[in-house]
Amino acid sequence: MDVPTYQPSHRQDGHRVRHDWGITGAGAIAVDVDIAVVVDVLSFTTTLSVATDAGIHVLPYPWDDQDAGRFAAEHDAVLAVGRRVAQPGQISLSPATVRTADPPPARLVLPSPNGSTIAHRLAGVAGVVVGACLRNATAVAEWVEERYDRRSATVAVVSAGERWPDGSLRPAVEDLWGAGAMLLALADRGWQDLSPEAGLAAAARRATAPDLAAQLAACASGRELHESGFGADVDIAAELDRSASVPVLRGHAFVPA
Template sequence: MGAHTQSAYRLRFEWGATGAAAIVGGADVAVVVDVLSFTTTLTVAVERGITVYPFRWKDERATAYAAERAAVLATGRSERTGVSLSPVSVRAAEGIERLVLPSPNGSSIAFGLADAGVTVVGASLRNAVAVARWLPDGASVAVVAAGERWPDGSLRPAVEDLWGAGAVVAALVDLGATGLSPEARVAECAFRAVEARLTEELHDCASGRELVEIGFAGDVAVAAEHDACAAVPVLDGEAFVAATARPGEPVSRRWRR
């Protein structure tokens, strides 16, 4: 894959599962961004102390998977009942300790990266600054925007994920990070271009408009809460939990899958 690995740079950026596989080699940490709404919902759950089991499929397999782990299974957002991929629904839920969160995009990318032996972190606009602060100085970081899917299954680069990835990169740069690939620099610039009017832009982008039109404007508002969350979700085995230390520091749990 040669030049597409971005291996000459410490801070890299790509799209989707294929892009993630291309840039993960040699990275210390991979940051997955799926703003509307997997990683936004993930941050809401983890900051409330909920262990989140991401799952690739939204079918009977998810039901069995949740039952085996004594976890609540998130329903489809369109069902409008109980806890779902909607961050508003997770914020309103009570008494949940474990949550299975089906997400074909964000979940699949996270597990693919974990299989490559890298520490996997979930980031959104809400916790981009917290993630940047948590990352070790000098770490090699692969930032992956999940994107969406067109009806034919092809990748749709989603601008909200570009902004979310750029928010992580921008926060790292503000902390003194160098060694950005041109791709990472583009993500940074994209975020800085909308930072001052982030809420408005997020509501106006295609994915935001789609959610507003079906009655989930509240989810877009939660997603726009830049730097509102201090939680850093790290994939520990098959579940995301709140980070308690940087990678490589002594911890009571196993960081790598």
């Protein structure tokens, strides 16, 4: 990952728990930290959590990379196809297709334009890369709490966001909620020194507590999926803390911690 020089303020230096957006934000806050947590609720990290529940090893890869097929073949993995071009029985970025795969593959290359691309780029430049979503936010926080010293470890949580048609970052509220869920769970376990950006994400998650599923369905990304016939993916994404799996990137693949 080519890392530009960022001002200490933009790196959120001085705070042990940080939050920012997209591939550029990941480069600013997640390089050389102890733990980088990637959040892409609709749908990379939700699909990742469903796959990890099933024991599938998931290889992140950039979206629209022409070498994805070769990469999958080299790693004896199934290549997920685009959600809108998947045929019956094919696995795509849709978590519903992973949940119903029969039999599930042992290894899956799962490209996505946001979360998967960020995870692929962070490999080797962050200490440990973990995938989190609403389904496993508390499990991830518990895993971090068990293995790291809150007085010294640095945690960078990256909300992947979505893309506008021109390719620019569209901050996606579902990723803010997913990041906030993990950050709030850390704070509840005694982690302090959250940056203001991280504190805002935690507060955003707290604000959705009474009706998270309804708000997830009503947000822009949720509506887009419902209107495209993928409402089941939104329902799976709303399965708050239903998963105890913690996907950790080891080499090329996310594996269950």
